[in-house]
Amino acid sequence: MKKFTKRFAALAACLVFALSMALTSFAADDSSEPVRKDGFSSIDGLEIKTTTDRDSYKDGEALTYTFSFTNTNDYALDNVKVSYKGIENLDYDKLALKKLESIGKIEAGETVTKTFTTNGEAPKSSVSIPLVAGIIAAVVIIVVVVLLIVLKGKKKGRRTTAMVLVGALLTGSMSMLPANEAQAVTNSDFATVGVHDPSIVKDPATGTYYVFGSHKAAAKSTDLMKWSNLSTNIATDYKNLFGDVWNNYCITDANNDVSGNLWAPDVIWNETMNKWCMYMSVNGNDWHSAIVLLTADKIEGPYEYVDEVVFSGYDGTANGTVETSKIKADKTVTYDGEDVTLTMTVSFQPYSEVLSRAEYSDIKKVLGLGENDAIPARYNSTDQSKINCIDPAVTYDDDGNLWMVYGSWSAGIYQIKLDTKTGLRDYDYTEYGDYVKDKADPYLGYKIAGGYYNSGEGPYILKADKYYYLFLSLGNLETDGGYNMRLFRSENINGPYVDQDGNSAIYPAYTQSAGYTDIQTSTTTKYNSTRGIRVMSSIKMAGKSTTHIEAAQGHNSAFVDDDGKIFLIYHTRYTDTGEAFSVRVHQMYVNEDGWLVVSPYEYSGETLSTTGYTADEIAGTYDFSIQYRDKVYTSKGTGDKGIYTAVSITLGADGTISGAATGTWKTTTGSNVEMTIDGVVYKGVFVKQANELTTRDETLTFTLCGGNQMAWGAKTSN
DSSP, X not given: OHHHHHHHHHHHHHHHHHHHHHHHHHHHHHOOOOOOOTTEXXXXXXXXXXXXXXXXXXXXXXXXXXXXXXXXXXXXXXEEEEEEESOTTSOOOHHHHHTTSEEEEEOTTOEEEEXXXXXXXXXXXXXXXXXXXXXXXXXXXXXXXXXXXXXXOOSHHHHHHHHHHHHHHHHSOOOOOOOOOOOOOOGGGOBOOOOSSOEEEEETTTTEEEEEOSTXXXXXXXXXXXXXXXXXXHHHSHHHHHHHHIIIIIOBTTBOOXXXXXXXXXXXXXXXXXXXXXXXXXXXXXXXXXXXEEEESSTTOOOEEEEEEEEOXXXXXXXXXXXXXXXXXXXXXXXXXXXXXXXXXXXXXXXXXXXXXXXXXXXXXXXXXXXXXXXXXXGGOTTTTOOOOOOOEEEEOTTSOEEEXXXXXXXXXXXXXXXXXXXXXXXXXXXXXXXXXXXEETTTEEEEEBOTTBOOEEEEEEEETTEEEEEEEESBSSTTTBOEEEEEEESSTTOOOBOTTOOBSBOSSOOTTTBOOOTTSOOSOTTOOSSSEEOOOOEEOTTSOSSSOEEEEEEEEEEEOTTSOEEEEEEEEETTSTTOEEEEEEEEEEOTTSOEEEOSSOOOSOOOOSSOOOHHHHOEEEEEEEOOSSOOOOTTOSTTTTOEEOEEEEXXXXXXXEESSOEEEEEOSTTEEEEEETTEEEEEEEEEEEOSSTTOOEEEEEEEEETTEEEEEEEEEO
C-alpha cells in the first residue's frame, strides 16, 4: 500500500505540474499587455476613468460606458485621441463610437466626459474553454494509461519505463545533444540573405546569431553560414514606433515617408537594464536625423520605443509640436456569464506652440543654453559640427562604460557616452569639455574620424586582444560607387585611431581621394584615400568565382565569439547582379603585430591550427593578391574595371618566395607566419578553409598585413 501511495503521489505531482505548465503556457500566449487597474489609468497628468451602469449583463442587454478624461496638469493637453478595442463582436453604432475617438484639447484641471451605449450578442471569450478542457482530458488519459502500467507491472524495469514515459509525454519533448565531430562542408550548408548594413549580435541564451539592418530587415543563423530572414515588429509597427520623432523632427517635404528612412540599427544586451537595446537611425533630409533607442525583453522583440539619444540638423521648424504620450485603459464587465473587456488606447500631447527643431531636441539642455539662446553657428558647418546623426554602433569599454559611435560624411564620426541605467545619453558626463575643432564637441562627443565632408560612414568599434579596432566604409554604396572598408586601431576607445603607417582616421581638410565623387563617372580611382588599411577588394583568385565577383563591400560589424573566434560581417554587391546585395561572414585573426587580418574565403567553420603546418605542407604554388587602395570596381570602367587578378607565386620548402613576387617566408608560433614580399614585411596566419566554389574544396590559405595593406594567398598546387 505504501509503495502504491508513493507511486500515486509521484504521478499526481507530475499531473499537477503538467496541468500548471499547460495552463501557464496557454495564458502567457493570451496577452502581453501590462496589468492596469480595472476602470482607471493615469500617465503624465491625464487620468482616465471608465465606468458602467452595472457590473453584470444578460444577453441582449445594453452596455452603457461612461468615459472621463481629467487633466491634472497645470497646462493644457492637446490632440487627445482614443481608439477602442474589445467589443467588435457586439452590435453597436460604429459611427457613434468613431465620433468619440477625437477628444481634442483638455484645459488644465478640466474633465471631459463621454458616454457610449451598445447592444449585441456576447463576444467570444478570449479564453478557449474547450481547448483548456481538451488539454486537461489529454493529460488525464495519458497519466491513467501510465498508472495502469505501473500498477500491473511486476518488475522495476517496467515501472521505470512508465515513469520515463510520463516525463516524456508531459514535457512534450526530449533533449538531444548535437554531434561534436567536425565535418567537411558542402554548398548546401550555406544560405545567404539580403540585409543591408548588417549589425551582428549573439543571443547567449540560445546561441543564435542575429543581424539587424537597414529598411527593417533582420536575419538569424545558428552557425554563421546558413541564414534565414526574420521579421520583427519593427517591420510591422514602424509607423507607430517612429511616428513621433519622424513627424516632429525628421520629416521634410522632399522626404516624407519614414518607411525607407530607418537605417543601420545596432542591437546590444544591456545587463544593467536587463534589456535588449536597439539603436536605430531615423534619417531625414538636410541632416534632420536622430538616433533613437528601443528596448525588448527578447532579442526578436517586440521592441518598444524609449526616447531619442542624439540629434543632428537643428535648424528650421519641426512639423509637429512635442512628443506624444500613450496609455491604455481597460474596463471589464460580465456579459451573459463571460468577461468582456473594453480596451482604450489614448494618445495626447502637451499643448504648445510649434517648436523649432533646436527646441524639440536636447541640444540646448546639453549645452546649457537658455530658451532664447541661439545654437552656435558651428552646427551649420560641415567643416566643424554639422554631422549626420546616423549609423550608431554601441560598445562597452574595459571598465564597463557604454559608448556609442555614430556619424556619416559631413563633419565626421563622433562618440558619446551612454548611461548604462537608461541606455540614453549620459547627461552627467561632461569630460568632452568645450568645443575644440577636430577634437571634441560638448554635444556631439569625441571626434573619432572623418570630417570636412570627406567620405566615411558605418563606423564600428571592436575590442579584440589589447586594441580597439575602428572600421569605416568609404565611398558610395552602389555597386560601382567605390564602397570599401578601412581599418584603424587605438589603445583607447575614444582614440586617437591610426592605421599601420600612423595616419589618423580624422581628416584635417577636404581630400579629393576621400571627398564626394560622382558615381556616374567611369574612374576606378574613386575613394582611394591613403588613410586606413583596406580590408578587402574586388579580386579574381583561385577558389572564387571569376564572374560573380564581390564589389562595394562595406558597412560592416564585427564581434568576438565565446570561443575567441573573431568575425567580420558585412554586405556586398556583385559585378554581375546589379544592386542586389547579401550578407557575408569572414573570420579574422590578430597577427603578431596586433593587426587584424581577414581570411580570404567566407567562414566555413574553420578553426586556426594551434600546431601550424610543416614546411612541406606549406610548400607549393599560390594565387597571391594584395588589397590595394588604388582601385575600386566600376561597371562603367574600361580594362580590368578595378578588379584585381591574383598573381602566381611559389613558396619553397626552403623558405623562399618566387614567381610574380619574390621574397622569403618563415613560420613562427602555431599558424603564425612572417613573409617579406617585394621588400614589404607582412605578418599573418596560415589557415585551411573551404573555398567558395560549389565544390567547397579544402584549401590552405594565408592572410597577411604589412606595409599598411592586407594580402591574401590560396594554394593551387603542391
